[in-house]
Amino acid sequence: MNPSSMASKTRILGGIALACTLAGCQKPPARPPSTRAGVQPASTGQGSLQVGNPVPPAPPQIFIDTAFQLPTGRVMLVHPGENLQAALDNAALNSVIVLDSGGTYTGQFVLKPKAGEGWLYIVSSAFLGGASVTPRHPEGTRVTAADAPDMAKLVSDRMPPPIGVRNDSIISHVRLVGLEITSSSVANADPNAKPWPVNGQTPVLVSLTQADNIVVDRCYIHGTDTVDVNHAVMGNKGSSYISVVDSEISNVHYMGLEAHGILFTASPGPFKIVNNKISATTEDVLFGGSGVNLPAPYNGMVPSDIEIRYNWFYKPESWIPETTTKPTRYTEKNNLEFKSGQRAIVEGNTMENAWWGGQYGSNILLTPRSYQSGPNTVVNDIDIEGNLLKNANWAFSISGRDELCQPPQCTNQGESARVRIAFNMIKLRSVASPASYKPLAFSIGKREKDYLIYSNTVVSMDNSAPWSTIYFNQGKCPLVDDQPVNMWIVDNVFAQGITGDCGYTGQKALDSYMPLPSPPNDRYLGNNVK
Numbered sequence: 131m132n133p134s135s136m137a138s139k140t141r142i143l144g145g146i147a148l149a150c151t152l153a154g155c156q157k158p159p160a161r162p163p164s165t166r167a168g169v170q171p172a173s174t175g176q177g178s179l180q181v182g183n184p185v186p187p188a189p190p191q192i193f194i195d196t197a198f199q200l201p202t203g204r205v206m207l208v209h210p211g212e213n214l215q216a217a218l219d220n221a222a223l224n225s226v227i228v229l230d231s232g233g234t235y236t237g238q239f240v241l242k243p244k245a246g247e248g249w250l251y252i253v254s255s256a257f258l259g260g261a262s263v264t265p266r267h268p269e270g271t272r273v274t275a276a277d278a279p280d281m282a283k284l285v286s287d288r289m290p291p292p293i294g295v296r297n298d299s300i301i302s303h304v305r306l307v308g309l310e311i312t313s314s315s316v317a318n319a320d321p322n323a324k325p326w327p328v329n330g331q332t333p334v335l336v337s338l339t340q341a342d343n344i345v346v347d348r349c350y351i352h353g354t355d356t357v358d359v360n361h362a363v364m365g366n367k368g369s370s371y372i373s374v375v376d377s378e379i380s381n382v383h384y385m386g387l388e389a390h391g392i393l394f395t396a397s398p399g400p401f402k403i404v405n406n407k408i409s410a411t412t413e414d415v416l417f418g419g420s421g422v423n424l425p426a427p428y429n430g431m432v433p434s435d436i437e438i439r440y441n442w443f444y445k446p447e448s449w450i451p452e453t454t455t456k457p458t459r460y461t462e463k464n465n466l467e468f469k470s471g472q473r474a475i476v477e478g479n480t481m482e483n484a485w486w487g488g489q490y491g492s493n494i495l496l497t498p499r500s501y502q503s504g505p506n507t508v509v510n511d512i513d514i515e516g517n518l519l520k521n522a523n524w525a526f527s528i529s530g531r532d533e534l535c536q537p538p539q540c541t542n543q544g545e546s547a548r549v550r551i552a553f554n555m556i557k558l559r560s561v562a563s564p565a566s567y568k569p570l571a572f573s574i575g576k577r578e579k580d581y582l583i584y585s586n587t588v589v590s591m592d593n594s595a596p597w598s599t600i601y602f603n604q605g606k607c608p609l610v611d612d613q614p615v616n617m618w619i620v621d622n623v624f625a626q627g628i629t630g631d632c633g634y635t636g637q638k639a640l641d642s643y644m645p646l647p648s649p650p651n652d653r654y655l656g657n658n659v660k
Contacts, residue, residue: 184618185580187511187548190435190473194402196345196373198269198307200258201226201249208235215239223303224248229282231256231308238290241301241341249303249343256280257308257348267308272376272405273348281310281350286332289317294337298367302342311335311351313359321356326452326459328385333360343371351379358384362410365394365401366421367428373402382410383449383460388488390414395470395503396421396428400435407442411453411460412488414443414481418470418503422540429504436474438466443481443493447564453487454565462487465522467495468512470503470544476514484522485565490573491523493556497575498544501535507544514551521591523569525556530577530614547579551586560592570598571624574643576605576612587623595625602630602643615646621656628654 203224208217210233223246231254256266286292313332320328353359362379365372379391391410408414417433443465453462465481484491500507519525531543558569571588590596628639640650
C-alpha cells in the first residue's frame with residue numbers, strides 16, 4: 131500500500147476532531163495573538179487527549195504588553211557633549227530622558243537599579259511625539275538603517291557595551307526607543323592581518339544580564355564592516371520580561387567566535403521578539419546554549435513563554451566567502467535555534483538564507499543541548515505556524531535528545547516533545563546554489579515525542595528537486611532504538627516521500643523510522659508527494 135494514498139477519515143489535530151479527505155483538513159484554530167491589554171495568562175493547552183493522537187503544544191502562559199505609554203514624570207533633555215551617564219544615574223522611574231535625534235553620545239553607559247514604580251524611557255527626540263505632535267516613526271513600525279539620521283547614536287569606542295548592565299546589577303523597567311546602538315572600537319584590531327583583516331571588537335552591544343522588564347523599541351543595533359560584535363542583544367543570568375520590537379539588528383559577526391543577533395540563555399523569560407529584522411552570521415536568534423557552569427538557580431533555568439512573530443531573519447549572501455573559504459573569517463549556521471526553551475510561538479516570520487558553513491545551514495533548529503544549557507534542558511511545546519522559510523540548506527533540523535551529553539559530566543540528555551509545525555511555506559536552497567549541500571526540508575534525529583508536521587508545502591527556490599524532503603537522520607542501520615514516538619506527518623505537499631539512513635522508502639520507511647505507536651500508517655496521512 132502506498133502510505134500517502136490513504137482513505138479519508140476523521141483525525142484529531144490539536145485536540146479537535148477534523149473531517150479530512152485527501153484534499154486536506156480544516157485549519158485548526160490559531161494560537162492566541164499578543165494583545166496590548168496587559169500581561170495575559172493562557173491555558174495549558176494539554177486537554178485530555180488519548181495516547182496516539184497528536185498532543186498539542188502548551189502555549190505561552192504569559193504574553194508581554196509592549197504598548198508605548200510615556201511616563202508622566204520628569205523630562206530630562208541631554209544634548210551631545212553633556213553628561214549622559216549622570217542623567218542615567220539621577221533619573222528616577224516614571225521619567226523620560228530625551229536625546230537629540232542625529233546626535234552622537236560616545237561612551238559605555240551603564241543602567242543602574244532604581245527604586246520606586248514606573249518606567250524610565252530613553253528616547254530620541256524624533257520618536258517622542260506628544261499630544262499634538264505625531265512621531266516620524268510611530269509605534270508598530272519597523273525601523274531600518276535608513277532611519278538612523280532620526281536617531282540619537284550611542285557609540286562605544288572600546289570593548290564594553292555602549293549601553294547595558296555592569297557588574298550584575300539588577301535593573302528593571304527601562305525602555306530604549308529610537309536609538310542607534312553601535313561601536314567604533316579598535317580594540318585588538320589589525321587591518322593588515324592575513325588571510326583576513328582583524329576588526330575592532332565590542333562583544334555585546336545591549337547587555338541585559340539579570341535585567342527585568344526591558345523593551346528595545348524601534349532601535350537600530352549593529353556592528354560595522356570594521357567592528358565585530360559577539361551578541362547584539364544578550365539576556366543572561368535570570369533575565370525576564372525582555373522584549374525586542376520593531377527594530378533592526380544587523381551586521382553582527384565576530385571573528386573566531388559565534389555571533390548572535392539576539393541571545394537569551396540561563397534565564398526564565400518571558401521573551402517577546404516581534405516585527406524585527408535580525409541578521410547575524412551564526413544564529414540570528416538563539417535560546418539556551420550556555421549556563422551549565424553558572425551557579426544555581428541560573429544553571430537550571432529554561433527560557434520560557436516566548437513570542438516570535440512577524441520578523442525577518444536574514445543572512446546576506448555576501449557573507450558566503452567569509453564563512454566558507456578556509457580558514458573562515460566568521461561562523462555561519464542558522465536563522466533560529468532552540469538549545470533550550472519551552473512554550474514558544476513562532477508565527478508569521480520570514481527566515482531567509484542559510485548555507486553550508488559552520489553547520490548544514492537551517493532555518494530552524496530544535497536541538498536540546500543540556501551539556502551547554504544545563505540539567506533541566508528541554509525543547510518542548512513549540513508551535514511553528516505560517517512562516518515563510520526561504521533559501522536554506524535545511525528548513526528544519528530536529529533532535530529529541532543531546533547525544534553530546536555523556537556521563538560523568540552530563541547525565542540528562544534532555545528532550546524535545548509536543549512540537550507542531552504547520553502551514554509553513556518552505557522554499558529550499560537549490561542544489562546548484564553556492565554553499566548548497568544536500569538540501570532537505572526536515573532532518574529528523576532520535577527520540578522526538580509528539581511531533582505534528584501538518585499542511586506544509588515544500589519546493590525548491592528554482593523548482594528543482596531537492597536532495598530529500600523528510601530524512602530520518604539517525605546514524606545507524608538497522609534502526610533498533612531511539613525512534614521518534616507519536617510523530618504525525620499529515621496533509622503536506624512534498625517533493626519526495628520519506629527516507630533516511632539505510633535508504634528505506636515507502637512502507638519499509640514508515641515501519642523503520644516512525645513505528646511507534648503501531649501502525650504508522652495512521653500517522654502518515656494525506657501527503658501529496660509530487
